[in-house]
Amino acid sequence: MPTGIQTTLGEQLQHLVDNKTKPLGALGRLEEIALRIGLIQGTTHPQLNRPYIVVFAGDHGIAATGLVNPYPQSVTAQMVLNFVTGGAAINVFCRQHHLGLAVVDAGINFDFETGLFPGKLISQKIGYGTRNYLETEAMSADELTRALEAGKQVVTDLYAGGTNCIGFGEMGIGNTSSAALIMSYITGIPVEDCVGRGTGVNDEQLQLKKETLRRVYDRYLPAVTAAGGDVRVILQCVGGFEIAMMTGAYLKAAELKMIILVDGFITTAALLLAKQLNPAVVDCCFFSHTSGEHGHVAMLDYLGARPLLSLGMRLGEGTGAAMAYPLLQSAVLFLREMASFESAGVSKAE
Ligand SMILES: O=C(O)c1ccc[n+]([C@@H]2O[C@H](COP(=O)([O-])O)[C@@H](O)[C@H]2O)c1
Numbered sequence: 001m002p003t004g005i006q007t008t009l010g011e012q013l014q015h016l017v018d019n020k021t022k023p024l025g026a027l028g029r030l031e032e033i034a035l036r037i038g039l040i041q042g043t044t045h046p047q048l049n050r051p052y053i054v055v056f057a058g059d060h061g062i063a064a065t066g067l068v069n070p071y072p073q074s075v076t077a078q079m080v081l082n083f084v085t086g087g088a089a090i091n092v093f094c095r096q097h098h099l100g101l102a103v104v105d106a107g108i109n110f111d112f113e114t115g116l117f118p119g120k121l122i123s124q125k126i127g128y129g130t131r132n133y134l135e136t137e138a139m140s141a142d143e144l145t146r147a148l149e150a151g152k153q154v155v156t157d158l159y160a161g162g163t164n165c166i167g168f169g170e171m172g173i174g175n176t177s178s179a180a181l182i183m184s185y186i187t188g189i190p191v192e193d194c195v196g197r198g199t200g201v202n203d204e205q206l207q208l209k210k211e212t213l214r215r216v217y218d219r220y221l222p223a224v225t226a227a228g229g230d231v232r233v234i235l236q237c238v239g240g241f242e243i244a245m246m247t248g249a250y251l252k253a254a255e256l257k258m259i260i261l262v263d264g265f266i267t268t269a270a271l272l273l274a275k276q277l278n279p280a281v282v283d284c285c286f287f288s289h290t291s292g293e294h295g296h297v298a299m300l301d302y303l304g305a306r307p308l309l310s311l312g313m314r315l316g317e318g319t320g321a322a323m324a325y326p327l328l329q330s331a332v333l334f335l336r337e338m339a340s341f342e343s344a345g346v347s348k349a350e
């Protein structure tokens with residue numbers, strides 16, 4: 001690079017990448033990741049500190065009807081106990097990759113014994129699950145405000161502890177329905193095409209899920225349309241406490257220029273909402289994987305996103321984000337640690 005000429009950070013990063021001991025472009029997408037992380041952090045020496053997965057958990061009123069989900073609502077609380085005792089998939093992957101794990105009770109229909117899991121379960125309980133949106137709005141304006149703020153607070157606290165890389169996960173029986181409705185309102189894709197099998201409905205149950213969610217979609221369409229597609233109205237009508245909290249969390253993480261790992265179907269639906277409120281949020285996002293949940297591909301297409309992995313995973317919990325984290329880590333490390341042609345005395349192409 002010619003000296004004495006003012007260069008942008010992007011040009012400096014590209015120069016560094018191109019002068020590493022490798023053929024030009026040979027680290028493929030890792031190069032693009034390194035460059036983006038450098039730009040987000042505003043440095044030629046980016047680093048990922050105290051990376052965390054935050055799992056927001058909440059219950060959904062609709063889940064108690066049995067119309068849209070094969071597993072009972074009680075599984076949300078049972079899985080949260082599994083998270084805090086270390087037995088879930090996300091625990092295994094976090095241990096494997098040295099990721100911190102925070103579990104947030106955003107609104108589970110269960111009372112956990114306070115003090116039993118210090119530092120493991122963060123209580124930001126908005127309520128005992130949302131209301132059944134087949135009958136009435138899922139949450140009040142006040143509940144929504146509190147959920148958005150709580151999501152921001154969780155991220156602020158982690159940031160204060162030194163975390164600059166964060167992946168969001170979720171747990172909530174029935175939340176693929178909420179996510180499909182949100183997707184449909186925001187993208188305009190017919191709700192039937194946004195609906196998937198979730199935790200595994202059969203063909204007959206899938207048909208019932210589609211019919212049920214069409215009814216819900218039509219019920220709230222006038223309110224959503226009258227509000228010009230306002231995110232707050234969508235969340236109040238068909239959202240979940242964990243989805244609302246995640247929306248606030250995305251907004252705060254981007255404001256703090258954290259590196260954000262986006263997980264699967266539900267977490268991407270929360271990003272759709274956050275993006276409506278602040279389009280710049282996606283500039284900090286890395287899309288971990290393409291979920292096996294039908295609808296995720298179209299959601300990613302809508303965002304113009306190209307995920308890193310495609311493993312057919314559809315678990316949630318932030319597991320896709322945990323799997324993708326080491327790729328980001330490799331990108332940052334090659335940029336920081338690889339020798340240049342000059343320093344290693346390796347000849348460049350003629
Ligand atoms: O992350 C995904 O892409 C994903 C796809 C399908 C299901 N899930 C998980 O399954 C649960 C919701 O499924 P359901 O069938 O109860 O709506 C919830 O706990 C999610 O974490 C997650």
Ligand SMILES: Cc1cc2nc[nH]c2cc1C
Pocket residue numbers: 071075079170171172199315316317
């Ligand atoms: C067992 C189980 C584990 C989960 N993890 C995330 N969503 C889930 C849903 C079920 C049903």
